[in-house]
Amino acid sequence: MIVADFMSNTSSIMQIGFVNFNTAEKKRVAKMMQLLQESEAIEELGIGRVRDHFSNTLFPGTSTLQHHAKYFVVLPSLYYHTAFKSRKFQNLAEVRTFIKEAEIQITRQLAKWDNGQVNTLEKGITGINTLKDALNDHTKYVKYDPAYIYGSGLARYGIIPDTGVERLILELNKKRFEDPHSNRIPKGDDLTEDAGDMTGEKQLIMTCGETYDFFNGKTMELSLSEKEASFLKDRIHASCQGSMLAYLIDSEFEIPDGIKYFDIEKILAGLTPDxxxxxxxxxxxxxxxxxxxxRFNYRYYYSFGKSDDAEYCDKKYFELLEEYKEDIYNQKAYEALFDYIRSIDPMFTEFCKDCYEAIRTGDRSQLDQLVKTREQTVKKERSKIGNNAYRDQRRGNPDPNTFRWETVRTMVNEIRNPKQDYGR
Structure with a gap:
């Protein structure tokens, strides 16, 4: 069922209502969105549940695959354009192809060009490395397209339905061609003719009110206009009130581009204590x-007799232990942490507790055995420590987990600093 409510008020926000009764589809797409949120690389120690709890609690709607806030305002407008301003579609495959081709054009417009050549060094523009081939063949576009990357966030902020947005587009498109004289539906009109009998879940597609030329436009600003920024800010506040993400958007403190996750407490003075x-x-x-x-890396290299690499990892471990010692030796704080995460992942919490005790007491051999056993539990036959299939494979140096902070820092600054003369 569909009910449209196109608002022509001063905010120029458009809403499209959708009533979804397909429970199976809802569960399937919800699972896909959960996978999107857990987009960080699968690691060997199985930290995912706890890591993503922190990420989703502090920064809801974000993902490590995301880069720029622009996509949160352009994509819903593309969905409206697809439903009401394009050709008639016969099936979902045609809708998906149209959206993919439009995404390629968005990439083209966002990209920087030098003498007719695209600058692939531009960071965060989805699909820029496949753009040249994709302009001639949409199937050669990047595997994880903008709709895939930003879909979970759009749903979390209440901008699109959490399920069936392509099906909704197809139904709206069908209705438009059945009633060609009603391209704009006044507020309150009902496309389903039975809005008073709705028992399903009403869902919305919302747009910011800016106009985009998806196929014929020359360039598109990566920065947000004031209208785009205001819209996205309002949606985040409406759907994520009380989160650290919402706080940062309104914070009085500057957020320097290079500030690290461990160093931001000084700009959190007004954040609620909880x-x-x-x-x-x-x-x-x-x-x-x-x-x-x-320690995992140390044990990995040690298992293959690579003493130089193992020694390097051992050295880095002690350097970090010295750097983190003020926190690491705060037993009361870590006991509170373990109490907090126990309900999220009880078995992993016990592993963390055992690791902490080994670190605190200086028992490196016990710590090494813990990480080896944990990997075997998590990975089973795909365990890497001592597995000759990985003997010649080098490992990257571990970075601290920052819970999507790099993405958040960029997008928050884009929302806080829209381009003042945009479109003029």
Whole structure:
């Protein structure tokens, strides 16, 4: 069922209502969105549940695959354009192809060009490395397209339905061609003719009110206009009230481009105590796992007799232990952390507790055995320590987990600093 409500008020926000009764589809797409949120690389120690709890609590709607706030305002407008301003579609495959081709054109317009050549060094523009081939063949576009990357966030902020947005577009498109004289539906009109009998879940597609030329436009600003920024800010506040993400958008403190996750407590002075406490716990968790990751690398290289690499990892472990010692030796704080995460992942919490005790008491051999056993439990036959299939494979140096902070820092600054003369 569909009910449209196109608002022509001063905010120029458009809403499209959708009533979804398909429980199976809802569960399937919800699972896909959960996978999107858990987009960080699968690691060997199975930290995902706790890591994503911190990420989703502090920064809801974000993902490590995301880069710029622009997509949160352009994509819903593309969905409206697809439904009401394009050709008639016969099936979902045609809708998906149209959206993909439009995404390629968005990439083209966002990209920077030098003498007719696209600058592939531009960061955060989805699909820029496949753009040249994709302009001639949409199937050669990047595997994870903008709709895939930003879909979970759009749903979390209430901008699109959490399920069936392509099906909704197809139904709206069908209705438009059945009633060609009603391209704009006044507020209150009902496309389903039975709005009073709605028992399903009403869902919305919302747009910011800016106009985009998806196929014929020359360039598109990566920065937000004031209208775009205001719209996205309002949606985040409406759907994520009380989160650290919402706080940062309104914070009086500047957020320097290079500021690190462990160093942001000084700009969180106005954050509610409960959320600030979650942030502090996330830092404790990140530092503990960072140390465990270096011991994993040590044990990995040691298992293949690569003494130089193992010695390097051992050295880095002690350097970090010295750097983190003020937090690491705060037993009361770590006990509170373990109490907090126990309901999220009880078995993993016990592993963390055991690792912490080994680190605190200086028992490196016990710590090494813990990470080896944990990997075997998590990975089973795909375990890497001592597995000759990985003997010649080098490992990257572990970084501390920052719970999508790099993405958040960029997008928050884009929302806080829209381009003043945009479109003029």
């Amino acid at each position: 959320v600030l406490d979650i942030y502090k716990k996330s830092v404790l968790f990140s530092k503990l796992i960072h140390l465990a990751d270096w």
